[in-house]
Amino acid sequence: MRSARLGDREAFGAIVERHGPALYRFVRRMVRDHGEAQDVVQEAFVAAWRSIDRFDGRSTLSTWLFGIASHKARDTLRRRRPEPMDPDLMTRPGHDTIDRSARSNPEEAVFFTELAQALAALPDRQRAAWLLTQVEGLTTVEAAEALRMTPDAVRGQLARARVSLTQRLEAWR
Amino acid sequence: MTTDDEIMSRAVDAFQDRAEQESAEWPAVASGVRDRVRRSSLVSRSVRAHVADLSGTTTFTQVDTLVVSDRVVVDALRRGLSGIPEAAAETLSLVLDGRDCVGVRVELVAGYGTDLRVLGDRVRTLVEATLTDTLGIVVPVDVTVVDVVVGDPSR
Numbered sequence: 088m089r090s091a092r093l094g095d096r097e098a099f100g101a102i103v104e105r106h107g108p109a110l111y112r113f114v115r116r117m118v119r120d121h122g123e124a125q126d127v128v129q130e131a132f133v134a135a136w137r138s139i140d141r142f143d144g145r146s147t148l149s150t151w152l153f154g155i156a157s158h159k160a161r162d163t164l165r166r167r168r169p170e171p172m173d174p175d176l177m178t179r180p181g182h183d184t185i186d187r188s189a190r191s192n193p194e195e196a197v198f199f200t201e202l203a204q205a206l207a208a209l210p211d212r213q214r215a216a217w218l219l220t221q222v223e224g225l226t227t228v229e230a231a232e233a234l235r236m237t238p239d240a241v242r243g244q245l246a247r248a249r250v251s252l253t254q255r256l257e258a259w260r
Numbered sequence: 261m262t263t264d265d266e267i268m269s270r271a272v273d274a275f276q277d278r279a280e281q282e283s284a285e286w287p288a289v290a291s292g293v294r295d296r297v298r299r300s301s302l303v304s305r306s307v308r309a310h311v312a313d314l315s316g317t318t319t320f321t322q323v324d325t326l327v328v329s330d331r332v333v334v335d336a337l338r339r340g341l342s343g344i345p346e347a348a349a350e351t352l353s354l355v356l357d358g359r360d361c362v363g364v365r366v367e368l369v370a371g372y373g374t375d376l377r378v379l380g381d382r383v384r385t386l387v388e389a390t391l392t393d394t395l396g397i398v399v400p401v402d403v404t405v406v407d408v409v410v411g412d413p414s415r
Contacts, residue, residue, distance in 0.1 A: 103293050
């Protein structure tokens with residue numbers, strides 16, 4: 088970390104290898120497109136490389152990187168042209184392009200597809216808060232730092248996300 | 261009847277079960293990230309180098325100008341300091357007056373038990389040698405030990 092802050096590309100490469108998979112998973116779930124996720128993660132790491140000398144260690148490196156990635160992902164989503172909502176989105180089983188478990192466990196695959204769709208329908212901040220805390224294991228305080236919100240605001244986003252997700256997954260009770 | 265908690269727990273498990281599949285896409289993404297970082301230059305400042313004339317007198321070049329990025333100098337300092345295992349550089353910066361380097365600031369984290377005075381002298385000597393090689397000058401070197409840690413200070 089210290090070497091990376093002093094401009095050591097090799098040391099920064101080690102940071103990319105360590106934190107990249109989690110960042111990619113998070114961004115992939117935020118933007119739901121492999122190509123866009125790839126671009127966002129590249130932009131996030133370039134931004135991190137250029138500003139790593141200003142990383143002051145007040146948050147963990149992981150939280151700092153999630154913050155940059157989240158900001159870039161939400162920028163990408165804002166730039167997208169608004170698309171009309173598919174009225175069948177919540178009821179029709181979809182296709183998650185990276186789900187390979189459909190053959191071995193079809194019911195779980197359908198559940199996951201509907202979950203992914205329900206998650207995609209959440210507002211960006213709710214989706215980011217839910218993914219960071221529930222899937223990537225950040226604490227509420229860390230998620231708040233990453234999303235530049237207060238911890239109470241994150242708790243509010245999580246509560247709303249939970250209500251929306253459970254409503255949309257009602258059929259799985 | 262499945263409760264809300266059970267639905268949420270299943271949702272989290274579903275994502276975590278797929279983490280390995282999703283990570284399988286990472287190597288292809290990683291090579292793109294490495295390429296982009298390699299092509300990204302960092303913000304740098306120009307520093308005027310001094311050259312010795314045939315009489316051995318160090319002076320500014322009168323006709324030709326040799327300018328070096330401060331990144332080049334800092335990289336050279338970082339590589340040099342990486343050969344001192346009992347310390348790690350926390351900050352390395354050139355003090356500039358316009359394009360002239362008038363000093364170097366070094367902040368170090370030292371390993372527990374290191375003789376800090378000896379360490380400071382060693383670092384100062386190394387920095388002066390590197391400055392002479394890269395810029396042809398000797399300037400004041402301000403060495404500060406900002407932390408002492410048990411174990412490897414580069415971690």
